[in-house]
Amino acid sequence: MSVVPAATRRRALGLCWSSTTTAYLSGWRAPTTKGTARGRGGQVLGYACSQIHRDQEAFRETVEVSIGLVKGSRGQGLGTSLYRALFGLLADEPIHAVLAGIALPNDASVALHRRFGFSDVGIFREYAVKNGQYISSLWMQRLQSDPLRVR
Template sequence: MGRRSDAGSSSFGGIVIRPATEDDLPTIVGIMNFTAENSIATFDTRPITVAERRDWFRHFAPTGPYRAFVARDGDKVLGYACTQPYRAHEAFRETVEVSIALNAAARSRGIGTMLYSALFDSLAGEPVHVVVSGIALPNDASIALHRKFGFTDVGVFREYAVKHGQYISSLWMQRFLP
């Protein structure tokens, strides 16, 4: 399948999966803004700036429960996946929320699978008990990706957000880590 290369990177037919760096942040923000503008997959309702996302990005580290990975093809970032705090309460210290987003041209090419493989491999041995994900509906591709990685349905928050003039429901899923 893929081969490991340097410092947590993997290579798959020219696509490199590696830990995200601050140099990747402008492209990550671009993917976030495109997704926010063109879908309900994220609840952002206005474009965000790189400066606004710097504090969020500083949560990620090479070790620990909060990680971010990017998929690159040459100098182009195709997508990212990350784990982040689920809630700020100490009681949730072993729970992380996972997010993934791909450049529109990178979808349906297995890149999400590559990103999640690297992300979940990186969590081995970290103090993470459960990974959760909220998926705005409808999003069959994201649901299928999460099920592929062992996520199971927890429940649906019905019509709990409003974006583009419509109510949005989200399926919440979880996966326990060994």
């Protein structure tokens, strides 16, 4: 597995593995948008990215992170590698709080976020529709000032 070069990474973040992911990532915006992708043999296997949580001034130091892996790449440490790289990119940014929303059920993603120091904030119940079904989402948070200790 290799780190995708910067120019390829910019393209990869918009080309991941589905039109849904492409549309999702294309809406993420600067100035604190950061992203990283990993690939093998020209195929993007996963991404991790961040964006400003909301456009209002009050949220200028709050970002939301997202991570996605192709099914065949799960359980191999790729998510940990991507989040390490993303949090390295965010380390020098003026960020206080990092948020993550995880569609439930997703035990692997919840465990990954807990390993990176995220704690549970609450659950939005049936707040979105995915594949024709209402889904709930666990929201988690970590403060950037907390030391990044991957458990």
